[in-house]
Amino acid sequence: MVIEEVAERLHSCAVRLLRRARVADREATVGPAQLSVLSVLYFSGALPINRLAELEQVAQPTMSRLVTSLMAAGAVTRRASADDRRVQLVEITPAGRAIFELARARRLEIIRAVVAKLDPAALHALMPALDQLAEAIAQS
Numbered sequence: 001m002v003i004e005e006v007a008e009r010l011h012s013c014a015v016r017l018l019r020r021a022r023v024a025d026r027e028a029t030v031g032p033a034q035l036s037v038l039s040v041l042y043f044s045g046a047l048p049i050n051r052l053a054e055l056e057q058v059a060q061p062t063m064s065r066l067v068t069s070l071m072a073a074g075a076v077t078r079r080a081s082a083d084d085r086r087v088q089l090v091e092i093t094p095a096g097r098a099i100f101e102l103a104r105a106r107r108l109e110i111i112r113a114v115v116a117k118l119d120p121a122a123l124h125a126l127m128p129a130l131d132q133l134a135e136a137i138a139q140s
Contacts, residue, residue, distance in 0.1 A: 017114065024106030029099055030073055037066050038075060038092060038100040046091035048081070075099055 025032050033056075040055050041047065047055070053063035067090050070076040075096030081087040092100070115123065 017111065020114065021107040021110045024110055025103060027106060028103045030070065030075060033066055034070055034073075034075070035100065035103050037063075037070060038096050039104075041076065041090065041092040042097060042100045046079070046089040048087050049078075049090055052090055070096065073099075 022032065025035060028035055030038070036056060037052065040052060044055075049063055049067060050060055052067070053060045056063060056066075058066075067076060067078070071078065073095075075093055077091050077093055078088045079091060081089050118126070
C-alpha cells in the first residue's frame with residue numbers, strides 16, 4: 001500500500017512541478033520537443049538519428065523533422081560516424097548548448113523557488129531519497 005501511495009504522490013508532484021517549470025520554455029528560441037532533443041544530446045553526446053528517436057520515443061521521420069529544424073536554428077549538426085560512414089550522427093553545437101543551458105537555468109530557477117518553500121529538515125531528508133530514486137531509475 002505504501003508503494004501505491006508513494007507512486008501516486010510522486011507522479012502528481014512530478015507532473016505539477018514539470019508543468020510549472022515548462023512555463024520557462026516559452027522564452028526559449030526552440031520548442032519543447034526540440035529542447036528535449038537538445039537535452040539528450042547535451043548529456044549523451046553525438047548519437048545516430050535512430051537512437052535519438054528511440055530515446056525520445058518518437059518515430060524516425062518525426063526525429064528527422066526535429067533534427068532538420070534544429071539544424072536550421074544552428075543548434076545541431078549532422079556528421080558521418082568515424083566507425084561507419086553510412087551512419088549519420090547528430091551533434092549539439094555551441095549554439096545548441098547555449099540554448100539548452102539557458103532553458104535549463106530558467107527551469108531550475110522555477111524549481112528552486114518551489115524547493116525553497118520546504119523546511120530545512122524536509123529538504124535534508126529529501127536528498128537521500130532522491131539519490132535512491134535516481135539510482136532506481138537508472139537501473140530500470
